Amino acid sequence: MTALELTFSGADVLLPEYGLARADLSIADGLVQSKQTGRCIDLSGYIVLPGIVDLHGDGFERHIAPRRGAMKQIAEGILSVEAELAANGITTAVLAQFHSWEGGVRGPEFADQVFRGISEVKDSVVTDLIPQLRFETHMLDDFAGLPERVAAWEVPYLVFNDHLPHDRLAEGRTPPRLTGQALKAGRSPENHFELLKTLHARRNEVPAALDELCMALAANGVRLGSHDDATAETRSQWRTRGVRISEFPETLAAAEAARQEGDFIVLGSPNVVRGGSHKGNVSALDLISMGLCDALASDYHYPSPRRAALMLANSGFMDLAGAWNLVSSGPARVLGKTDRGSLSTGKRADLVILDSKTFRVAATLSAGRLSYMSGDIAARFAA
Numbered sequence: 001m002t003a004l005e006l007t008f009s010g011a012d013v014l015l016p017e018y019g020l021a022r023a024d025l026s027i028a029d030g031l032v033q034s035k036q037t038g039r040c041i042d043l044s045g046y047i048v049l050p051g052i053v054d055l056h057g058d059g060f061e062r063h064i065a066p067r068r069g070a071m072k073q074i075a076e077g078i079l080s081v082e083a084e085l086a087a088n089g090i091t092t093a094v095l096a097q098f099h100s101w102e103g104g105v106r107g108p109e110f111a112d113q114v115f116r117g118i119s120e121v122k123d124s125v126v127t128d129l130i131p132q133l134r135f136e137t138h139m140l141d142d143f144a145g146l147p148e149r150v151a152a153w154e155v156p157y158l159v160f161n162d163h164l165p166h167d168r169l170a171e172g173r174t175p176p177r178l179t180g181q182a183l184k185a186g187r188s189p190e191n192h193f194e195l196l197k198t199l200h201a202r203r204n205e206v207p208a209a210l211d212e213l214c215m216a217l218a219a220n221g222v223r224l225g226s227h228d229d230a231t232a233e234t235r236s237q238w239r240t241r242g243v244r245i246s247e248f249p250e251t252l253a254a255a256e257a258a259r260q261e262g263d264f265i266v267l268g269s270p271n272v273v274r275g276g277s278h279k280g281n282v283s284a285l286d287l288i289s290m291g292l293c294d295a296l297a298s299d300y301h302y303p304s305p306r307r308a309a310l311m312l313a314n315s316g317f318m319d320l321a322g323a324w325n326l327v328s329s330g331p332a333r334v335l336g337k338t339d340r341g342s343l344s345t346g347k348r349a350d351l352v353i354l355d356s357k358t359f360r361v362a363a364t365l366s367a368g369r370l371s372y373m374s375g376d377i378a379a380r381f382a383a
Contacts, residue, residue, distance in 0.1 A: 003030040003349065003368030005038030012356065013048045016329075016342045019321045020047070027349035030368040034345040041380050043353065050328035050342050051091025051350030051366060052305050055266050055335065056132065056159070056247055057298035058096045059084075064114065065105040074117030082125045086364045086372035088302045089352030092128040092332070092340060094157060100136045101199060102163070103185025108142060115153035126371035130335070132157045134227065138164055138199040143209050147216040157335070158217060159225040159247055160210070160238070169200040207237075214241035223336065225266070232257035239263060245334060248299070250281040255292040264334045265292055268299040269308035269327070288312070288326075295331035306352070310359055353377065 005028040013023045025048055026033040063084070064077030078095075085093045097114045098106035115131050122129045133155045135146070150158060165175040174193060175181075182192035214224060225245030226238040235246055235257040246258040247266045258265050271284035287293050298305050305327040312323035325341075332341030340348040349368035352361055355375075363381075364372040373381070 003028070004365070004370065005029075005368075007036045007038055007040045008043045008048060009040055010042045010044035011046045011048045011353070013343065014050065014321060014324060016321075016344050019319065025343060025351075027351075027365070027368050030349055032343055032345050032347050032349050041383075043377075043380065045356050046362060046377065047354045047356050047359075048343070049089075049324055049352050049354065051340070051352050051364065052089045052327045053092040053295075053331040053335065053337070053341060053350075054085070054090045054302070054305060054327075055094050055295050055297040055331040056096050057093060057300070057302060058098075058134075059298060059300050059302050060095050061105055064117070065110075074113050075120045078117050078121050078129070079125065082121075082127045082129065082371070084302055085127050086366075087361060087374070089306050089354075089361045089364050090127065090298070090302060091350035091352070091364060091366040091371070092130065092335075092337070094130045094132045094297075094335070096132045096134050096159070098134045098136075098161075099139070099142070100134070100161070100163070101139060101185075101195060102136075102181060103187065105184075107185065112149075112153070115155065119154060126366045126369045128366060130157065131155045132159060134159050134161050136164075137162045137206055137210060138203065140199075140202055140205055140209055143213050146213060147220055147222075150217065150222060151220055155222070157223045157225070159227050159245070160243065161227045164196060164200055166200060166203070169197055211241055214243060218242045225264075229254035229258070235263065236261075247297075248281075249287075252282050252287070252290075252292075255282065255287050259292050264294045266295045266297050266331075266334065267293050269296040269304035270299050270301045272296065272308035273301075273304050273311060285317070289317070293326060293330075295334050296326045297331070306359075306361070 007026040009024045012020050013025050014020050026037045028037045060081040063080040064074050097111050099108050099111045100106040118131050137160050168175045179189045182189040224243040225247050226243050227247045229235045229246050229249040232253045235254050245264045248268055249255040267284040296308050309323040309327045312318050313320040329341035340350050351365050353363040355362050362377040
């Protein structure tokens with residue numbers, strides 16, 4: 001697909017050197033150019049910002065599995081996901097797929113289908129789609145061969161989760177929502193409960209197994225993160241294994257521990273939009289105010305990164321450049337993607353165009369190719 005060769009004029013452009021300023025912006029060969037090139041398009045009344053880099057999102061589940069049993073056309077579902085991503089200004093998207101004892105759409109077999117689906121369509125879509133594996137730490141029987149499977153799936157980013165209800169299991173009590181989980185996994189409630197108890201009983205084997213697994217994954221160049229760090233000690237344990245990304249730390253202590261050692265901190269943009277965590281964890285706004293955030297991710301809601309950044313700016317919490325960095329250059333840095341995240345000359349022409357009155361997404365371009373356009377702006381491009 002051919003990248004556009006255009007010069008945008010009349011818009012307010014978020015430039016790394018000057019902040020938001022009235023300026024021309026030229027793109028060609030998929031990159032931001034230093035000199036005017038191609039046809040000139042008047043974008044008066046619009047704002048041009050770097051494209052959103054979404055570090056972690058599982059909102060695609062409803063596209064690929066709209067209901068139990070309707071999970072046959074994975075590739076078609078991924079194409080539908082891309083349309084939603086582009087409509088929300090996202091130009092690079094990390095698709096976070098579970099590998100979990102929960103089964104169903106979060107089970108190992110479905111993970112294989114999802115990663116194959118992403119691989120099937122990624123070269124035919126405009127948005128840069130990056131697969132992420134969310135691996136449950138207590139699935140010890142699946143550790144063997146996991147680095148090879150991750151390599152075959154072309155997964156560059158793996159995050160560790162532990163969603164076992166350990167407190168309940170330690171007391172021998174039935175976890176909440178057991179029956180619903182069992183049905184989704186295709187198990188009887190009794191068998192599902194026995195599985196959870198078995199995984200919990202082997203918990204003392206997990207730390208040493210994780211040490212070895214992380215070493216193997218890191219040797220293959222896989223970027224590693226931990227999910228829902230609850231304490232400073234937990235973060236320290238992950239760091240010693242080379243796991244340097246803390247996704248959605250649950251407490252101030254965990255976030256401070258990550259910052260102290262130079263680990264990356266990723267927070268959920270829905271937490272910002274809502275004004276707090278739906279689980280009662282530490283507020284993302286509080287962490288941002290203390291400088292304990294490198295990036296905001298969509299988590300489960302793709303409109304939230306744009307909305308969160310604009311809320312931070314419009315409320316005076318921080319300036320637009322700083323707020324937008326949390327959804328563009330910040331996450332690009334966490335991913336090690338030095339070719340994107342700002343509208344600097346030579347960077348990828350990843351950009352989102354907003355209506356300056358409504359702040360809705362009017363158009364999205366990834367590497368200089370249109371992935372989304374809606375409304376009156378289309379006439380500007382067609383003129």
